[in-house]
Amino acid sequence: xxxxxxxxxxxxxxxxxxxxxxxxxxxxxxxxxxxxxxxxxxxxxxxxxxxxxxxxxxxxxxxxxxxxxxxxxxxxxxxxxxxxxxxxxxxxxxxxxxxxxxxxxxxxxxxxxxxxxxxxxxxxxxxxxxxxxxxxxxxxxx
Amino acid sequence: xxxxxxxxxxxxxxxxxxxxxxxxxxxxxxxxxxxxxxxxxxxxxxxxxxxxxxxxxxxxxxxxxxxxxxxxxxxxxxxxxxxxxxxxxxxxxxxxxxxxxxxxxxxxxxxxxxxxxxxxxxxxxxxxxxxxxxxxxxxxxxxxxxxxxx
Numbered sequence: 130x131x132x133x134x135x136x137x138x139x140x141x142x143x144x145x146x147x148x149x150x151x152x153x154x155x156x157x158x159x160x161x162x163x164x165x166x167x168x169x170x171x172x173x174x175x176x177x178x179x180x181x182x183x184x185x186x187x188x189x190x191x192x193x194x195x196x197x198x199x200x201x202x203x204x205x206x207x208x209x210x211x212x213x214x215x216x217x218x219x220x221x222x223x224x225x226x227x228x229x230x231x232x233x234x235x236x237x238x239x240x241x242x243x244x245x246x247x248x249x250x251x252x253x254x255x256x257x258x259x260x261x262x263x264x265x266x267x268x269x270x271x
Numbered sequence: 272x273x274x275x276x277x278x279x280x281x282x283x284x285x286x287x288x289x290x291x292x293x294x295x296x297x298x299x300x301x302x303x304x305x306x307x308x309x310x311x312x313x314x315x316x317x318x319x320x321x322x323x324x325x326x327x328x329x330x331x332x333x334x335x336x337x338x339x340x341x342x343x344x345x346x347x348x349x350x351x352x353x354x355x356x357x358x359x360x361x362x363x364x365x366x367x368x369x370x371x372x373x374x375x376x377x378x379x380x381x382x383x384x385x386x387x388x389x390x391x392x393x394x395x396x397x398x399x400x401x402x403x404x405x406x407x408x409x410x411x412x413x414x415x416x417x418x419x420x421x
Binding site for chain 2: 134153156179180182183184185186187196197198199210214216217220221223242244245247
């Protein structure tokens with residue numbers, strides 16, 4: 130868990146150099162949207178991470194633009210990810226992830242601290258197109 | 272027996288069920304109430320979120336597919352019911368129910384009971400209930416130390 134804490138701290142440091150992380154009391158889903166290119170600049174070219182359960186490994190290979198998705202900037206170990214992102218069902222491992230290029234996403238909301246969790250997240254109200262998926266596809270989180 | 276066999280169908284059922292029960296929830300007159308749902312990192316959730324007495328409070332019901340088969344062809348999910356409360360520095364999170372079940376074997380009355388239990392539990396929290404401190408949100412340049420929680 131200390132490594133997750135340190136990784137989040139470094140993300141916080143980078144984001145707050147140019148932007149503000151919204152406090153936990155705010156609902157990220159209702160925040161104003163920003164162009165993905167702005168977020169890409171904010172993150173210095175870093176990618177967004179969308180964790181997956183085993184049942185979802187092939188679900189979003191062609192993108193997903195008809196619903197919202199929550200993503201984070203921080204690489205978190207499978208052991209920590211449930212607590213860190215305040216997820217349900219701690220016994221279901223999130224051992225896979227998609228890496229998304231924020232510059233290829235039209236609208237992004239956030240960043241915000243995760244309520245009853247410890248990480249930082251963004252919200253993609255219209256999801257992401259296939260072009261936003263970094264070409265390695267689904268990766269295994271180690 | 273209800274005809275929502277797969278997790279995907281159960282999610283649609285829960286969306287309809289929550290719409291039908293909006294009036295029941297409204298009777299509690301929860302301040303700044305928002306009701307939303309979605310799928311986040313592998314779990315579909317229904318969340319009631321409100322603020323009261325300086326705390327952000329929630330009652331949540333979630334379905335998580337613990338199999339390797341997709342939601343369209345899986346019947347059993349981990350059903351989680353939880354209540355939470357938080358302020359800017361501390362939080363409490365409690366799982367009131369977390370078992371692998373098929374929602375088609377759960378009655379609408381049972382769902383009502385779960386949601387009302389989570390809602391009542393979340394309403395009962397006080398500042399003293401917040402048992403965990405957030406480990407992040409620390410100024411890096413101000414003598415940063417690892418929080419005592421670790």
